[in-house]
Amino acid sequence: MLLLDNRVLLAAIAWRTNLTHRQLADLFGVGVATVHRILERLTPLVAALLEPPGGSRSDLWVVTADSSPSRTRSRPSAPRTTSVR
Helix, strand or coil, rough: CCCHHHHHHHHHHHHHHHHHHHHHHHHHHHHHHHHHHHHHHHHHHHHHCCCCHHHHCCCEEEHHHHCCCCCCCCCCCCCCCCCCC
């Protein structure tokens, strides 16, 4: 059985890289069933920590690949352009 810090690391790698359970099992030296159990247990716990207070999703942020946050609401849209031929 993996220690808690290694379980959290396994979950973070799984969420970030989309490796298969078999690949994660080989990487951490555990069985596929263990990987599955770790992800089944930690995913809802972390999701609950990330849930906005009161369950309101009206003011969410999106973090892009370059880690720059951008707002999902009240964002001005780019002006439409028309091409003239």
